[in-house]
Amino acid sequence: MIKNELGLHARAAAMFAKKASGFSSNIRVTKDHTPVDAKSIMELLTIAAARGSKITISANGMDEKEAIRSLVSLVNNGFGEDK
Amino acid sequence: MSSEQIHIMQGIPASAGIAIGHAVIIDTRKIERYPKIRITEEIIEDEITRFDKAVEISCTQVNNAIKKLGSHTGIREHSLILESHLMMLKDPSLLERVNTLIRSRLINAEWALKVSLQEIEISFESIEDEYIKSRVADTSFVGERLMRNLVGKEAGSFHLHEKSIVVAHDLSPADTAMLNKDKVLGFATDMGGRTSHTAIIAHSLEMPAVVGLEKATLAINPGDRLILDGITGTLIINPSDPQVEEYRQRTEAYLSLENRLRERAKLPAITKDNKTIKVKGNLEFKEEVNSVLEHGAEGIGLYRTEFLYLNRRIPPSEEDHFEAYKSVIEAVSPFNTTIRTLDVGGDKFHASRKEITKEANPALGLRAIRFCLKETQIFKTQLRGILRASHYGRASIMFPMISGMEEILRAKEILEEVKQELSKEGIPFDKEIPVGIMIEIPSAAIIADLLAKEVDFFSIGTNDLIQYSLAIDRGNEYVNYLYEPLHPSVLRLIKHTIDAGHSQGIEVAMCGEMAGREIYTPILLGLGIDILSTNIFALPHIKEIIRKINISKCSSIIDHLFYLKTAKEVYDFMHNELEKHAPDIIR
Numbered sequence: 001m002i003k004n005e006l007g008l009h010a011r012a013a014a015m016f017a018k019k020a021s022g023f024s025s026n027i028r029v030t031k032d033h034t035p036v037d038a039k040s041i042m043e044l045l046t047i048a049a050a051r052g053s054k055i056t057i058s059a060n061g062m063d064e065k066e067a068i069r070s071l072v073s074l075v076n077n078g079f080g081e082d083k
Numbered sequence: 084m085s086s087e088q089i090h091i092m093q094g095i096p097a098s099a100g101i102a103i104g105h106a107v108i109i110d111t112r113k114i115e116r117y118p119k120i121r122i123t124e125e126i127i128e129d130e131i132t133r134f135d136k137a138v139e140i141s142c143t144q145v146n147n148a149i150k151k152l153g154s155h156t157g158i159r160e161h162s163l164i165l166e167s168h169l170m171m172l173k174d175p176s177l178l179e180r181v182n183t184l185i186r187s188r189l190i191n192a193e194w195a196l197k198v199s200l201q202e203i204e205i206s207f208e209s210i211e212d213e214y215i216k217s218r219v220a221d222t223s224f225v226g227e228r229l230m231r232n233l234v235g236k237e238a239g240s241f242h243l244h245e246k247s248i249v250v251a252h253d254l255s256p257a258d259t260a261m262l263n264k265d266k267v268l269g270f271a272t273d274m275g276g277r278t279s280h281t282a283i284i285a286h287s288l289e290m291p292a293v294v295g296l297e298k299a300t301l302a303i304n305p306g307d308r309l310i311l312d313g314i315t316g317t318l319i320i321n322p323s324d325p326q327v328e329e330y331r332q333r334t335e336a337y338l339s340l341e342n343r344l345r346e347r348a349k350l351p352a353i354t355k356d357n358k359t360i361k362v363k364g365n366l367e368f369k370e371e372v373n374s375v376l377e378h379g380a381e382g383i384g385l386y387r388t389e390f391l392y393l394n395r396r397i398p399p400s401e402e403d404h405f406e407a408y409k410s411v412i413e414a415v416s417p418f419n420t421t422i423r424t425l426d427v428g429g430d431k432f433h434a435s436r437k438e439i440t441k442e443a444n445p446a447l448g449l450r451a452i453r454f455c456l457k458e459t460q461i462f463k464t465q466l467r468g469i470l471r472a473s474h475y476g477r478a479s480i481m482f483p484m485i486s487g488m489e490e491i492l493r494a495k496e497i498l499e500e501v502k503q504e505l506s507k508e509g510i511p512f513d514k515e516i517p518v519g520i521m522i523e524i525p526s527a528a529i530i531a532d533l534l535a536k537e538v539d540f541f542s543i544g545t546n547d548l549i550q551y552s553l554a555i556d557r558g559n560e561y562v563n564y565l566y567e568p569l570h571p572s573v574l575r576l577i578k579h580t581i582d583a584g585h586s587q588g589i590e591v592a593m594c595g596e597m598a599g600r601e602i603y604t605p606i607l608l609g610l611g612i613d614i615l616s617t618n619i620f621a622l623p624h625i626k627e628i629i630r631k632i633n634i635s636k637c638s639s640i641i642d643h644l645f646y647l648k649t650a651k652e653v654y655d656f657m658h659n660e661l662e663k664h665a666p667d668i669i670r
Contacts, residue, residue: 021173037175039175039176040174041171043174046206
């Protein structure tokens with residue numbers, strides 16, 4: 001669940017995509033049955049995940065477990081916006 | 084020849100200073116024409132390499148801008164915007180899409196890029212969230228940069244052979260950060276406002292700038308001689324030699340005055356008859372606070388908090404408020420920071436909320452304290468943030484747009500609830516935090532004697548007080564000639580407010596534009612104002628003028644003002660008096 005105030009806005013999306021790009025796995029984010037590439041800031045923006053909306057993160061590849069763990073913690077920590 | 088004609092344009096002054104030099108036009112507008120070419124299979128790889136190269140150059144340019152900004156403190160927010168641009172440039176879905184289009188449709192890189200950008204634009208159009216939808220501006224900044232580097236029309240770096248004045252349709256924050264102070268004397272743009280990111284960056288680079296000129300890029304030809312006055316917002320194209328000479332002298336006078344005033348800015352403002360007038364600064368963005376203090380502010384008389392609410396769908400969190408206020412209160416300490424609660428309507432950040440319907444008359448509608456008393460949760464969050472921050476120095480709370488007694492009582496009641504909550508939670512705050520109101524609605528000024536019993540201070544907001552008293556919209560070109568600070572009715576409202584405050588023993592401040600204009604200072608002091616809060620540029624000037632004033636003399640002529648029937652009579656009278664007693668004030 002997206003916890004930060006602004007939702008998955010430009011800066012949060014940039015952080016998300018940046019973190020995702022650090023993994024070799026193929027990572028997808030799904031909201032309302034629309035999957036997008038987690039490494040693409042533009043695709044992330046188009047799913048317009050506002051605060052409180054639910055997203056699903058799935059990964060497939062060598063570092064899939066680590067990728068999901070680190071992205072989920074980024075989301076759960078509200079992208080470091082709320083202390 | 085038209086190019087030799089003198090032409091004067093008026094824009095918005097964004098960064099003070101005067102520049103005289105030749106124009107360099109930088110075309111930052113969208114590239115509408117780009118080559119569309121069908122390619123053969125043999126050159127597919129060449130096109131892809133060419134595109135990759137454009138991406139690489141674009142990344143380097145944005146990275147350079149980030150580095151450049153990094154050396155200027157206090158603008159981290161802006162580098163974060165640039166970092167998201169960088170991620171967009173590296174966006175795999177964009178890069179792959181262009182790649183696929185080149186291979187499958189056999190089209191050149193520019194064409195493929197344009198198609199991809201259009202696809203992105205379309206997918207953004209269907210987004211319901213207004214905030215995210217507006218981010219399409221970022222993707223188009225990025226798309227433009229890529230296209231320019233692909234076409235070879237590079238706008239990101241400016242190779243200037245001599246010191247020039249840059250003229251552009253619009254400058255992105257990244258473009259502005261890249262302007263080299265050794266080569267760029269100043270800049271003028273068609274777009275932009277006083278508080279745009281671009282203006283703030285120009286100010287922190289101390290580079291003269293005029294924005295919002297609307298048609299500068301059409302009116303100016305490359306190489307035209309220009310005078311750019313970032314103090315008044317005037318731009319003169321092809322000035323005559325005497326004009327250039329005049330402005331050269333003005334520049335010198337400006338610089339020597341600025342230096343002299345800067346040196347004296349931090350000294351107190353004491354009148355000739357030994358009364359100290361507190362001069363404070365108005366603050367919009369927390370990044371500016373050190374600069375405001377450098378200019379001699381003895382506290383912040385008006386900290387506008389609207390920036391926290393703009394460009395977002397959901398109101399800021401308590402932490403957002405707390406952080407923004409704490410950093411300013413700490414920087415301003417031991418002086419006081421007066422924090423004004425939200426002064427806009429809900430439409431500004433609730434664009435997606437359907438229950439807020441368009442108001443026919445927003446200036447007279449649900450905004451400021453009215454909005455806060457309706458949406459008490461939003462109000463309480465802000466009050467909690469202010470109270471918590473008050474623990475870290477000296478702060479006051481100021482409610483805007485008060486029209487009568489009930490609003491003060493209700494606002495204070497809510498404040499009391501918040502205080503009790505904090506006490507229960509054991510969170511420290513200033514229990515004696517002063518509470519004041521803006522006097523900006525005529526009804527409040529008229530019953531100021533009653534309101535003074537309920538608050539710790541008044542602050543007169545002249546911009547709105549004048550607009551509401553005279554029933555004119557200043558932004559309306561047909562009636563703005565009626566905007567007149569010296570209108571006898573306005574002077575009477577100000578006098579009544581100050582007298583009412585003093586009879587209850589509370590201080591009366593003024594934070595509107597009138598407080599920052601030297602011509603009005605003798606009148607305001609004569610009327611008995613205690614505190615003037617002005618914009619950053621006016622600060623040293625107002626302090627200096629106060630040092631030349633004798634209040635007892637001002638008071639003795641003030642009574643006469645109230646026999647005068649028009650604003651013009653008041654102005655002429657003041658002008659004459661000053662000419663007689665203090666000619667250097669009006670010069």
